[in-house]
Amino acid sequence: MSGVAIDRAACEALDAADPLRGLRALYELAPGLVYLDGNSLGPLPRTTVACVERGMREAWGRELIRSWNTAGWIDLPQRIGDAIAPLIGAGPGEVVAADSTSVNLFKVLSAAIAMRPKRSTILSENGNFPTDLYIAQGLIAQTGGTRTLRLVERTGLLDAIDADTAVVMLTQVDYRSGSRLDLAEVTARAHALGALVVWDLAHSAGAFEVALNEARADFAVGCGYKYLNGGPGAPAFVFVARRHQHDFVQPLSGWMGHAAPFDFDPAYRPADGISRALVGTPPILSMLALECGVAAMRAAAPLGGMAAIRRKSLALSDLFIELVERRCAGFGLRLVTPRAHAARASQASFAIADGATGYAVIQALIARAVIGDFRAPDVLRFGFAPSYLRFVDIWDAVERLREVLVTRAWDRPEFRTRLAVT
Amino acid sequence: MSGVAIDRAACEALDAADPLRGLRALYELAPGLVYLDGNSLGPLPRTTVACVERGMREAWGRELIRSWNTAGWIDLPQRIGDAIAPLIGAGPGEVVAADSTSVNLFKVLSAAIAMRPKRSTILSENGNFPTDLYIAQGLIAQTGGTRTLRLVERTGLLDAIDADTAVVMLTQVDYRSGSRLDLAEVTARAHALGALVVWDLAHSAGAFEVALNEARADFAVGCGYKYLNGGPGAPAFVFVARRHQHDFVQPLSGWMGHAAPFDFDPAYRPADGISRALVGTPPILSMLALECGVAAMRAAAPLGGMAAIRRKSLALSDLFIELVERRCAGFGLRLVTPRAHAARASQASFAIADGATGYAVIQALIARAVIGDFRAPDVLRFGFAPSYLRFVDIWDAVERLREVLVTRAWDRPEFRTRLAVT
Secondary structure, three states, X not given: OOOOOOOHHHHHHHHHOOOOXXXXXXXXXXXXXXXXXXXXXXXXXXXXXXXXXXHHHHHHHHHHHHHHHHOOHHHHHHHXXXXXXXXXXXXXXOEEEEOOHHHHXXXXXXXXXXXXXXXXXXXXXXXXXXXXXXHHHHHHXXXXXXXXXXXXXXXXHHHHOOOOEEEEEEEOXXXXXXXXXXXXXXXXXXHHOOOEEEEEOOOOOOOOOOOOOOOOOOEEEEOOOOOXXXXXXXXXXXXXXXXXXXXXXXXXXXXXXXXXXXXXXXXXXXXXXXXXXXXXOOOHHHHHHHHHHHHHHHOOHHHOHHXXXXXXXXXXXXXXXXXXXXXOOOOOOEEOOOOOHHHEOOEEEEXXXXXXXXXXXXXXXXXXXXXXXXXXXXXXXXXXXXXXXXXXXXXXHHHHHHHHHHOOOOOOHXXXXXXXXX | OOOOOOOHHHHHHHHHXXXXXXXXXXXXXXXXXXXXXXXXXXXXXXXXXXXXXXHHHHHHHHHHHHHHHHOOHHHHHHHHHHHHHHHHOOOXXXXXXXXXXXXXXXXXXXXXXXXXXXXXXXXXXXOOOHHHHHHHHHHHHHOXXXXXXXEEOHHHHHHHXXXXXXXXXXXXXXXXXXXXXXXXXXXXXXXXXXXXXXXXXOOOOOOOOOOOOOOOOOEEEEOOOOOOOOOOOOOEEEEEOHHHHOOOOOOOXXXXXXXXXXXXXXXXXXXXXXXXXXXXXXXXXXXXXXXXXXXXXXXXXXXXXXXXXXXXXHHHHHHHHHHHHHHOOOOOOXXXXXXXXXHEOOEEEEEOOOHHHHHHHHHHHHHOOEEOEEEOOOEEEEEOOOOOOOHHHHHXXXXXXXXXXXXXXXXXXXXXXXXXXX
């Protein structure tokens, strides 16, 4: 829409024509709130409270231990995994919901390096989400320190894969800039050189189309509490391509991953298929909430599914970028998200000259009911979840940002106070 | 009370005199239900639904991402850990709630073997809970297979500890028989021979007094969903003695265990203290339920605390054993739980000649609202949680068991059908 003058009424018209407009009603959103932090914690789906409450009062409270059978608790990891699968281009029996993203990464990274015993490098990028790097560091130290974690710049990734690369471990979307790697291209390059790839889909799953099997992906993990709206700290998911499942040996060999968990056999014997990625008893209340979040996301399916989500995501972020650059010009904001659609995820990030000011700007914006977040050292980050965001929300967010900048509303001590969690 | 005739009225009198009788009101329990499976899944505390609902509607639904600060979500692992600590004889800053028991066991077992690099044996017992053995097997395979998991009979444990023992890994309470190891004795013996000890307190925490620091215990893990009433699959806990925390290096080095998780430093630097046992983002809804469960358990503190819980537990189980042996004689039930109080946890288990019959007996009993469980191959298992069980419940449970046996009520096809989860 570049070059065409846009105003709030034009945004309202875009909303009226939006095929996904009905999805917003599936979420609890306070009137007036513009929530651009769904990439950090997705909002509460309307079905979740009743579902978790039923899980507590009826299943736990009345049926007690019987609910493992009668309420199907025992199958939740596989059931939720199968519901997530079509969102990421995986098949049934290739995904389970379990543990945290970090723990799942440990499983697949352990399995992957064991499948390439003669190669010594885990390749990743400097800007990977830190916890992924920490997990690789922990695994390397534990397994004797003979492997190396090699970190390169994102731009040099393809060239850095070589015959010593055991595993390429990447988060598809850079959490700061929102730049997006071409999953198929990196996977193909790694495979051509004999390496395996572990993808972290934290900012991908539910945000845009991911085609794991089309790209012949090996392993992936991802987050339940961002675009899948599974609730704070929702269990994560793990994908193991069917062709690797037989050779998938992970060290967190707990009873839920056993072939016959209720035989109480003293020797571990992994279950066939993806279930061997499970460890201990899953947190059922949080699993029930995750199931509701995934179901809300799946409601887009008859409306065009992830392709429609992606189209709207790009339209929302294009609009946001254009409006910020036009309406907030002169305040030193610089887009760090790629402009090219193919290289962009579902967020827009702007660097600001002074990080301390940037932090305060985000706090002042939050005080005006526009929730984005700040990522050190200098990034204002805004995420776009097409299921519940409207074009008018984008308009309102930018207007409030403009107001914060123009009036220097950010220049107050309370907006500079760093919170424990940022 | 052996030798004295007891009837239901006598049980009612015992209840009237019970100093803990008020605690039952803290739990949701269906009228007529006798719940003897709290060692598998504790019941729903009355505060939990409102607390989790508030966590969903207000903290997640309205405050969204801000609740990590405003609702104190970020401190839940430490806060719940500090609430569990006095129940197990630990100090503040020595326990966190996190992940599952199996995952926590992997952390402490990894750290412990790394602290004894020249010793090659992990010693455990044949009858240890299988998932603990699986985790040890997974860890050994992952770290190169140079270590051995040595399994001995419980009776030969103390003699089996030797100069090659790196770690003794034990579950204090045998999940089948309910026999209880002397935590202080085993710990002292292991220390005398230079070994470390990892205790699994799954059936100990909240069931009776545990004195970790008095015994100079090294590491422990335990379960949130049994006697702590934290809900299905509630997060587990992990204890690291303060003197070991500085040397505690565990491979699941995720961002929640980092010294400065919001600095997004690419190099892992463990937090001081117990927080380094954390990995990824915790499942908040399940954590909130766990917090309520632990608070309900802590309500016993002004009534005599875990010492009072223990006294009542022994009285309940003595009564149950006596009544079963008297009222259900002639049906081939044989007590497998030690009679000596010091050697017994908070359950009573009876072996039965024919396991298939035993399974059906438990199902028939469940149909009569007495919930116990069956543990293969032949054990009828009954757990006693003094917070909500009455002496009349014991009487009623045994009378219904008697009825099932006398009338052969168990001899129906529907009671023989094995369920997925037993």
